[in-house]
Amino acid sequence: MAFANTFYNTIVKRNSVFVSTIFVGAFAFGIGFDMGVTAFYDRWNQGKQWKDIRHKYVEAE
Amino acid sequence: MLNHWCQVRFASTSSASSNAFQAALQSRATLASLSLFTAGSIAWYTHLYGTLPFIGEVHASGSHLSDEGLHPAAYPWSHKGLFDTFDHASLRRGYQVYREVCAACHSLDRIAWRNLVGVSHTADEARAMAEEVEYEDGPNGEGEMFQRPGKLADYMPRAYPNEEAARAGNAGALPPDLSLIVKARHGGADYIFSLLTGYIDPPAGVEIRDGMNYNPYFPGGAISMARVLFDGLVEYEDGTPATTSQMAKDVVTFLNWAAEPEHDERKKIGIKAVILFSTLTLISLYVKRFKWAPIKTRKIFYNPPVDKHH
Numbered sequence: 001m002a003f004a005n006t007f008y009n010t011i012v013k014r015n016s017v018f019v020s021t022i023f024v025g026a027f028a029f030g031i032g033f034d035m036g037v038t039a040f041y042d043r044w045n046q047g048k049q050w051k052d053i054r055h056k057y058v059e060a061e
Numbered sequence: 062m063l064n065h066w067c068q069v070r071f072a073s074t075s076s077a078s079s080n081a082f083q084a085a086l087q088s089r090a091t092l093a094s095l096s097l098f099t100a101g102s103i104a105w106y107t108h109l110y111g112t113l114p115f116i117g118e119v120h121a122s123g124s125h126l127s128d129e130g131l132h133p134a135a136y137p138w139s140h141k142g143l144f145d146t147f148d149h150a151s152l153r154r155g156y157q158v159y160r161e162v163c164a165a166c167h168s169l170d171r172i173a174w175r176n177l178v179g180v181s182h183t184a185d186e187a188r189a190m191a192e193e194v195e196y197e198d199g200p201n202g203e204g205e206m207f208q209r210p211g212k213l214a215d216y217m218p219r220a221y222p223n224e225e226a227a228r229a230g231n232a233g234a235l236p237p238d239l240s241l242i243v244k245a246r247h248g249g250a251d252y253i254f255s256l257l258t259g260y261i262d263p264p265a266g267v268e269i270r271d272g273m274n275y276n277p278y279f280p281g282g283a284i285s286m287a288r289v290l291f292d293g294l295v296e297y298e299d300g301t302p303a304t305t306s307q308m309a310k311d312v313v314t315f316l317n318w319a320a321e322p323e324h325d326e327r328k329k330i331g332i333k334a335v336i337l338f339s340t341l342t343l344i345s346l347y348v349k350r351f352k353w354a355p356i357k358t359r360k361i362f363y364n365p366p367v368d369k370h371h
Binding site: 033034037038040041044045048049050052053054056057058059 | 139144145146147148149150153179180181182183185186299325328329332333336337
């Protein structure tokens, strides 16, 4: 109950805080979720993607 | 009235004429003439259309197995799994095979040099390769068309300027454009790999015309394209031994990429979509149960009104 009260008092009470929490939360989740999936995908496909073999072909920049 | 009508009908079906009808139905002459009629119509139909309808489909594949071509085996492609990207080193080798072997006859119209950048080649490499090819551009200030070296935005050069020239150069057979060939053939990558590596001598009794080649995977068996991949035909820059099957695997992987350039990104988005949508489904199932719980568990009692006037 303490958590619910704190949650309500800090976030839900003022609509401006509530809405911006949702927006920032969605943004942060989007980035975090993408990073997580990409990390899994890159590990699953280790050595197969272009970024894994690019260093062999790119000349000194 | 109804009774009367029924009576009449009953009387008519049990009359002497009905007995005669039944007798005619069961006679040998009827049987013989019906059989003759059936045999005659089947003969007429098969004479007109060759085969009876639906009978052909019952058999494995019509009249000859070779009409459909041998079904290819399912090969363990490096990009086969739900989470698997293309093997980009293989794409690079496959491009080399396409350029040095296939491109002599087959176009790749839907792929531009820029598409290779970040997939199998660096921008500098792709630009250098494009500059080796002359493209017609224009008109210039005088209204003349002119030749210029290729740019990244140019599409792959074609082997023949048009379809007629391609047919004329290949004894009447058109080498198909390879941009979407993996999507355009039943069996996809497996089929093309089997086709490239499946050339054999025609079996006894199969006659192949001059200029045609026998390939059991090709529908009909006779294909205009001869076997082109032989061990050591190209020299891979990464030192991979260029066996026939290695080159076929690489070029088919490359053609699969050409048909589905979005493949890697698509699978990654697919992972995200499955996670998100299954989570949302679970949430909505939970919410439904949560909201319905009081409705499903309630009990309704009926208290009959008490008559207060007595």
